[in-house]
Amino acid sequence: MKTIEEKSVNAIRVLSADAIQKAKSGHPGLPLGAAAAAYELWAHHMKHNPKDPKWPNRDRFILSGGHGSMLLYSLFHLFGYGDLSVDDLKEFRQFGSLTPGHPEYGHTVGVEATTGPLGAGMATAVGMAMAEAHLAAEFNREGFPVVDHYTFALGGDGCMMEGISSEAFSLAGTLGLGKLIILYDSNRITIEGATDIAFRENVQKRMEAFGFQTLEVADGNDLEAIGKAIEEAKADLSRPSFITIHTQIGYGCPAKQGTAAAHGEPLGDDNVLAMKEFLEWPSKEPFFVPEEVYANYRAITERLGKAEEEWNALFKAYGEQYPELLLKWNEWHDRSAIAEKLDTDYFWQTAEKPEATRNLSGAVINRIKDVLPNLFGGSADLAPSNKSDMKGVPFFSAEDRLGRNIHFGIREFAMSAIGNGILLHGGLVSYISTFFVFSDYTKPMARLASLMKLPQIYVFTHDSIGVGEDGPTHEPIEQAAMFRALPNFHLFRPADAMETNAAWYSALTSESVPTALALTRQNLPQLEGSSKEALRGGYILQDSEKEVPDAIIMASGSEVSLAVDAKAALKAEGIDVRVVSMPSMDVFEEQDEAYKAKVLPKEVRARVAVEALIGFGWERYTGLDGKVLSMNGFGASAPYSKLFPYFGFTTENVVAAVKELV
Secondary structure, three states: OOHHHHHHHHHHHHHHHHHHHHHHOOOHHHHHHHHHHHHHHHHHHHHOOOOOOOOOOOOOOEEOOOOOOOOOOHHHHHHHHHOOHHHHOOOOOOOOOOOOOOOOOOOOOOOOOOOOOOOOOHHHHHHHHHHHHHHHHHHOOOOOOOOOOOOOEEHHHHHOHHHHHHHHHHHHHHHOOOOEEEEEEEOOOOOOOEEHHHHOOOOOHHHHHHHHHHEEEEEOOOHHHHHHHHHHHHHOOOOOEEEEEOOOOOOOOOOOOOOOHOOOOOOHHHHHHHHHHHHOOOOOOOOOOOHHHHHHHHHHHHHHHHHHHHHHHHHHHHHHHHHHHHHHHHOOOOOHHHHHHOOOOOOOOOOOEEEEEEHHHHHHHHHHHHHOOEEEEOOOOOOHHHHOOOOOOOOOOOOOOOOOOEEOOHHHHHHHHHHHHHHOOOOOOOEEEEHHHHHHHHHHHHHOOOOOOOOOOOEEEOOHHHHOOOOOOOOOHHHHHHHOOOOOOEEEEOHHHHHHHHHHHHHHHHOOOEEEEOOOOOOOOOOOOOOOHHOOOEEEEEEOOOOOOOEEEEEEEEEHHHHHHHHHHHHOOOOEEEEEOOOOOOHHOOOHHHHHHHHHEEEOOOOEEEEEEEEOOOOOHHOOOOEEEEOOOOOOOOOOOHHHHOOOOOOHHHHHHHHHOO
């Protein structure tokens, strides 16, 4: 006779298999194999309240192996998250359903992060654990541990093979993130077969070398052993913990368990029936769960709710004893309040002399560090170059949790996922930084930020061939086009101090769109006409005297000053042009048609765009009759003062291009 615990575990397996079979699509292997571990964690060791999924002091759980999403949806249904119904499970992977193929943050109640690319969830969890540690240091007082929770991530062999997990775990061990616990679903199977075809390392030894406490559970169905390992992990607060749980992929389906066939395809009708017989399930009817199992989950949920009740009482007393901390807590958790703090003359300072926009960005960071005391970010070992550190502020470390600067180390891929995790946790404003050319390493996680509508901030410096002597490996050419092509993403390439301020203002006040700032290494002049209109993405920097200009010159970043110089030269020849600065095509495209037509009137077909990057994307503004002066290949190694004229970025060339059209 199965115990109620075993039946509750098998309910996860049955619901998962039935939903995948009905959809004729999905991954049954992970939900069947990891069901026991997930149940034991959620029922007995994880602090959460299904009736209040956003409770601030809940433990976080990320399913890094997002293909196994039916495990998560089965848990949500059984625990009562968001009233996710059986009918919702029946709509697994169908258009508009609450149960999409991979977990999507903001779409299904209870999903803590969008996962899918393997390993991403592991690195995101590291960011959440860093946020918890920093906020605990900021807010906790003796007798009032108002920030006190764990971050759990569950993933498999694929997550451990992806390089992002190694980057993130290396940093997690260095930082001693004792409230980070990784559950490794070690079933030794991938799509192509047994893992020994490509993955023979001793994972436990690797994690030990990273600085993790390493634990092992021999039988993935042994609830007692799993529970003991989780409690042992929770007890060690000096190191993150890694629990290897040896499971059998597709457990319960005799014909497929332990084989690659269980990974990514429905079990088949006959095999689902065979699975239910093997598990001694009381009904062959799809999606059937006995009432006693539902009753067990309801009882667990009631018990789980008491932890929040206790915390609410603690937090009420905390607010009464520390009203100033309660005020700070509320401010830190309200991103909508940022705009009012920034809309001051202090924020909108300009410069008097030529300055690199990376330096101007650094000045902004150091103006806002006190205005926004929950600013928490750093660089991939490039802070001296990209001016991303907060002066006089300590670095977050195992020894100093109050530090707000972050040494990410040379780990751009993990850094971008960790930044997502910091934002997902809540309470902090996150930014990350590297050279623009290395944004290639950040792109997959920037894409997830866009999907999740996270207002992540990316400080990308050394933004063009202006990098100079480092040569083509370090000179970004196509990266701006890449980010401009990304939906729900803003790229700003500012031309001077005012536009850099506007870029930061837009990034900090955004509540659902990530923003990247592409900044120069070389000094740029401060431009007459530069204004807060940069917040509209594109604007008239210097207009023609004529109501309808003879031509329009458009540019971004370092090339805007070329456009200004060309305007003056053309004026001397009787050609009256308008200069449009386009710091952000993305934001400009969000303006109404009337504004865009005002800036770029359709009757002016003589248009020239100038940018020291690949010109892809400018055609939408130059049209069939216009010209784009841009890079057509990679750069070269030389001082930027040599490279710009060599590649045609001169006032004379801009003037010539306009004269050809006029």
